[in-house]
Amino acid sequence: MRTRPVPLTIRRTVAEPRPRGFAADRDASLPLTPVSSVVRLRSAVCLLGRFPALAGLDLDLDAGGVVLLSGPNGAGKTTLLKLLAGLLPLHSGEATVLGTDLGLDRRSHRRRLALVGHDTGCYDDLTVRENLRFAARAAGGHAGSADAAMHRLGLDPIADVVHARLSAGQRRRLALAVALGRDPELLLLDEPHAGLDAEGREVLDALLRDARAEGRTVLVASHELDRTRALADREVVVRGGRAYPVEAA
Amino acid sequence: MSLLAEVRLVAAKDLRIEARSRVLLAQVLPFGAIVVLLFAFALDPDRGVLARVAPGLFWIAVLLAALLAIGRAFALEQAHGARDGLRLAGLDPASVFLGKAAAIVVQLLVLEVVLGLGVVVLYGVDLRGGAVLAVAAVAATLGLASTGTLYGVLAAGLRARETLLPLLLLPVLAPVMLGATRAFEDALDGATADAWPWVALLVVFALLYTGVGMLAFGPLWEDA
Numbered sequence: 277m278r279t280r281p282v283p284l285t286i287r288r289t290v291a292e293p294r295p296r297g298f299a300a301d302r303d304a305s306l307p308l309t310p311v312s313s314v315v316r317l318r319s320a321v322c323l324l325g326r327f328p329a330l331a332g333l334d335l336d337l338d339a340g341g342v343v344l345l346s347g348p349n350g351a352g353k354t355t356l357l358k359l360l361a362g363l364l365p366l367h368s369g370e371a372t373v374l375g376t377d378l379g380l381d382r383r384s385h386r387r388r389l390a391l392v393g394h395d396t397g398c399y400d401d402l403t404v405r406e407n408l409r410f411a412a413r414a415a416g417g418h419a420g421s422a423d424a425a426m427h428r429l430g431l432d433p434i435a436d437v438v439h440a441r442l443s444a445g446q447r448r449r450l451a452l453a454v455a456l457g458r459d460p461e462l463l464l465l466d467e468p469h470a471g472l473d474a475e476g477r478e479v480l481d482a483l484l485r486d487a488r489a490e491g492r493t494v495l496v497a498s499h500e501l502d503r504t505r506a507l508a509d510r511e512v513v514v515r516g517g518r519a520y521p522v523e524a525a
Numbered sequence: 526m527s528l529l530a531e532v533r534l535v536a537a538k539d540l541r542i543e544a545r546s547r548v549l550l551a552q553v554l555p556f557g558a559i560v561v562l563l564f565a566f567a568l569d570p571d572r573g574v575l576a577r578v579a580p581g582l583f584w585i586a587v588l589l590a591a592l593l594a595i596g597r598a599f600a601l602e603q604a605h606g607a608r609d610g611l612r613l614a615g616l617d618p619a620s621v622f623l624g625k626a627a628a629i630v631v632q633l634l635v636l637e638v639v640l641g642l643g644v645v646v647l648y649g650v651d652l653r654g655g656a657v658l659a660v661a662a663v664a665a666t667l668g669l670a671s672t673g674t675l676y677g678v679l680a681a682g683l684r685a686r687e688t689l690l691p692l693l694l695l696p697v698l699a700p701v702m703l704g705a706t707r708a709f710e711d712a713l714d715g716a717t718a719d720a721w722p723w724v725a726l727l728v729v730f731a732l733l734y735t736g737v738g739m740l741a742f743g744p745l746w747e748d749a
Contacts, residue, residue, distance in 0.1 A: 363609055365748070382747065387615035397610025399538070399601060401545040410538050414614035416526055438545075439605070454610070 312339045314462055314493045315360060319369035322352075322359050322517075329355035331517030332369065337495070339461075342488050344504045345497040346522075347514035353497035354393070356514060357464045360495070361391040374462060387415050389462040390455035394470075396447045397454065400440035404431050404450055407439055412457040425457035430479060444471035452483065463487055463494045469503065481507060528623075531616050535624025539598060540631060548597055549632050557590035557640050565647045575648040580709030583644045584702055587637055588669070592691050594632050595673035598625050599681040608681075608746075618743035622674055626738065629670040637662055654712030657720045661712070664727035665705035671734040672697055678745045700730050 315337035322330040329352045337343060345353045358364045360373050362382035371378040376385035398407040405426065412422035426435060429449045434442065442450065448471045455463060468480055484507045487494050497514075498504045505511065511522040526534075543549050564582045568575050575582075602608040611621060644650055652658075676694045680686040704726040711720035 361613060363612060383615060386613050389613075391609075391613055393606060393609065395606030395609070397606045397613070399542055399607055400604060401542045401601075402538075406541070410534070411610060411614065413526075413534055414531075414611065414616055416615070 313337070313372070314339050314374060315495075316372040317369065317519075318371075320359065320366060320371050321368040322355050322364055323367045324355065324364075328517055330359065333514075333517060333519050335512070335519050337493060339493055340488070340491045341509040342484055342494045342496060342507055344501070344508040344511040345495060345514055346499075346501055346511060351514045352517040353514045354466050355517075356519075357391060357393070357466050357495065357497060360462070361389060361464055362386055363391070387458070388460060389464060390458045390460035391464040391466070392451045392455045392468055393466045396439065396451040398439045398447075398450060401438055403436050403438050404442070404446075404453075405435040407450065408453055408457055411454045415458045417458060421459060422453075422457040425453040428456060428479075428483075429453040430475075445473050445476050448472050449476055449479070452480065456483065461492060463492055465494065465496045465498075467498060468496060469498060469500045477503070528617060528620055531620030532623040532627060535611075535616070535621055536627040536631075539601075539625060539628035542601060543597075543628070543632060549594065549635065553590050553593045553597075553632070554636060554639055556593060557586050557636055558643055560586040560589055561640055561643045561647060576650050579644050579648040579650045580713065581702075581706045582648070583640060583709070584665070584705050586640055587633065588695070588698065588702065590636055590640075591629075591633055591669050591673060592694065594629055594636070595670075595677045595694070596687065596690055598629055598674070599677045599686075603681060612747070618746045619739040621746060622678075622738050622742035623735075625677075626667075626670040626674040626735070629673060630666050633666045633669060634662070637666065650713060652713070653715050654717045654720065657708060657712035657717050657724060661705055661708035661720070661724045661727055664724060664731050665701050665708075667731035668701045668727060668734055669698065671731060671738045672701070675734065675738040675742060675745070678742060682745075682748070701727065704730065 313336065315335055317333055317335040319332045319334065320330050321328055321332055331352075333352070333356065335356075345356065347353055355364060359366060359371065359378070362373070362378060362385065365382065366378050374385040374388050397411070402410065405422075408422035408426050409419045412418060412425075426432060429452055431446070431449055431453055434446060439447070439450070448468070452468065469477055472480060481503070484494060484496070488507075488509070496504055496508065513520045513522055561582070564586070565575060568578070602611065645652060673694060676690065676697065680690040680693060683689055704723045708720045708723035708727065711717065711723065
């Protein structure tokens with residue numbers, strides 16, 4: 277693989293050739309998803325203090341598909357995901373996510389996406405079930421979707437255990453269930469494999485495959501390259517706060 | 526979801542966490558009781574002095590204990606990125622402000638009842654003017670909670686938040702302390718007519734800070 281500089285344009289249409297080595301080459305049953313822009317970044321700059329964590333990043337993503345974000349530590353992957361989620365402000369450039377201009381409004385699109393970051397975003401003194409139901413209700417959903425997500429991630433046996441007593445892997449599953457319970461159009465995953473055991477990784481893989489089949493757009497920042505590449509339609513390398521597409525060998 | 530439903534959701538979550546963690550029962554209440562007790566020891570030689578200054582001592586004890594409750598309300602949002610989880614949920618920041626303030630109000634009212642009983646017993650205070658006391662306590666508590674919630678989120682983003690919160694909050698709460706103390710003094714002296722203007726001051730302050738909080742909380746919540 278080799279990289280080329282920005283701008284990067286990813287369009288997930290069936291007619292478009294895909295890079296070799298990705299899951300899409302092996303899966304001819306992908307749904308035909310109408311092309312519509314989910315993410316559009318132009319010269320996006322995001323500062324952490326005075327450090328430009330994103331230094332003029334360009335990125336276009338259309339609806340549907342799994343995109344792997346790779347790159348070394350400190351390259352800006354987590355910052356990019358947080359910017360897309362509206363958790364960090366855009367300092368200059370343009371950023372539109374799910375039709376919302378993040379330069380003007382960082383909140384309106386949040387209920388249509390989910391971010392699984394390094395933390396669970398949950399409360400130590402609430403149980404798995406309570407955390408899931410609270411998150412679902414707060415995002416405008418209902419308890420049923422939270423319970424379904426709990427079942428899908430295999431959390432039923434620990435539904436009444438408080439967050440403080442969960443292992444790292446169980447917390448990661450809970451974070452994924454919280455995200456799933458929100459039924460997001462755009463799913464942002466930051467190192468989702470971290471802390472998961474073999475069974476948990478299988479569940480995550482299945483979740484990614486299902487998300488792709490359901491037409492969701494999934495952006496996965498990961499160092500588990502081989503595993504994630506097998507599930508991804510495309511790969512983007514983030515380095516020095518900029519994005520570079522990976523082309524077919 | 527309506528604003529009221531969101532407020533109830535956030536308040537219920539905070540109260541459920543407090544009920545389960547028992548921080549109010551195990552830490553905040555004992556702390557307030559110790560403060561009340563220490564005042565009694567310090568001024569014990571003259572019980573007349575204790576009864577005379579009881580309203581001021583009561584509200585100082587409430588204020589110091591409230592600092593713990595307010596700090597706790599935002600500490601639980603800092604752990605495990607819960608604040609980001611709440612932000613991602615897309616809740617109206619005004620709902621988060623009102624929900625957290627409502628949960629603090631409930632906790633402080635419980636605290637005030639317990640400390641009030643302690644003051645009556647330890648300081649030898651004769652309870653009079655119950656209606657004024659109740660209205661003044663509710664208004665002062667609302668002011669405390671609104672101001673505390675606003676400054677709590679402001680301090681939450683700072684590294685030295687534990688020490689900065691009292692430094693930022695205590696000067697702003699001087700009108701509440703003044704109004705609540707004077708209203709309680711007048712009520713306990715039987716001069717309820719003199720107490721109502723102080724109660725009015727407390728109500729104005731509470732409404733003002735609730736309104737300011739609803740407007741100002743959003744940017745602070747996003748950028749803290």
